[in-house]
Amino acid sequence: MLTMGVDIGSTACKCIIMEDGQEIKARAVVPLGTGTQGSRTVFEAALTKAGKTREEIERILVTGYGRFTFEAADSQKSEITCHATGVHYLLPTARTVVDIGGQDVKALRLSEDGLLDNFVMNDKCAAGTGRFLDVMAGVLDVKTEELGELSSQARSEVSISNTCTVFAESEVISQLSNNVPLPDLVAGIHASVAKRVAALVFRNGLVKDVAMSGGVALNSGVVRALSRELKSEILVHEDCQLAGAIGAAILAYREAKRVS
Structure with missing residues (x-):
């Protein structure tokens, strides 16, 4: 049985096709979020990669920031539930899950069987989110995906004291005008994000x-x-970006089994 999970985020859309809730048959990521053609594009890309048609997919479950806008789905669930399920599939020993999204940050605590024990989230402020990193990358005139490599070159870490995105942006601009090395600034930005996220965890x-x-x-x-x-090692699976979509595909399979 083939099922599909679609994760419509604020900045990217992800899609997974699974067989019997166990084996990934196709995956697709499109760097377009809700309110765009991203959901339709990623949906069609996954079908093409799997060599399947919509009629061959038993059930589609959608999650994410824009889940209520995807009419092709049979059902929807919150990204919290889907990420818990997806991470347990990818990393069965995980008990604490940190999901930094484009618009919010979530800290999940899982049971041994991957069920959600508790969660907290910050969705009131962009600081510490993917959006914050995108804004900082824009100020530094680099691509967001280049930030990780840049910070590895830092010789020291410049403190970014403001937690508000707008004020932090001004602070970074001021540091740039003082000729602070770019890698040191990026390391400081990452430290700022980490402090906020750690407090939530x-x-x-x-x-x-x-x-x-x-x-x-x-x-x-x-x-x-x-x-x-x-003060802990963090596990990161190569399919980490797809965790929500994977969880959605697994939950779609469980729903299909109940219906049948």
């Missing part, structure tokens, strides 16, 4: 192993900085 209760999901987990600089703050 500790509030939820840290239980090892710790894992990251979502696109920001691909930023090695954030992972290093957060690892220092949490």
Whole structure:
């Protein structure tokens, strides 16, 4: 049985096709978020990669920031549930999951069987989110995906004291005018993100192993900085950005089994 999980985020859309809720048959990521053609594009890309038609997909479950806008789905679930399920599939030993999204940050605590025990989230402020990193990359005139490598070249870490995105932007501009090395600035930005995220994790209760999901987990600089703050190794799977879509595909399979 083939099922599909679609994760419509604020900055990217992800899609997974799975067989029997176990084997990934196709994956697709499109750097376009909700309110764009990203969901349709990623949906069609996954079908093409799998060599399948919509009629061959038993059930589609959608999650993410824009889940209510995707009419092709049979059902929808919150990204919290889907990320918990997806991370447990990718990294079964994970008990604490950090998901830094484009618009919010979530800290999840899982049971041994991958069920959600508790979660806390910050969705009131852009600081510490993927959006914050995008804004900082724009100020530094670099690509967001280059931030991780840049921070690895830092010789020191410049403190970014403002937690508000607008004020932090002004602070970074001021540091640039003082000829502070770019890598040192990026390291400071990552440290700022890590401090905010770590506070959320500790509030939820840290239980090892710790894992990251979502696109920001691909930023090695954030992972290093957060690892220092949490005093814990952080597990990052190569499919971390797809965790929500994977969880959605698995849950779609479970729903299909119940219906049948």
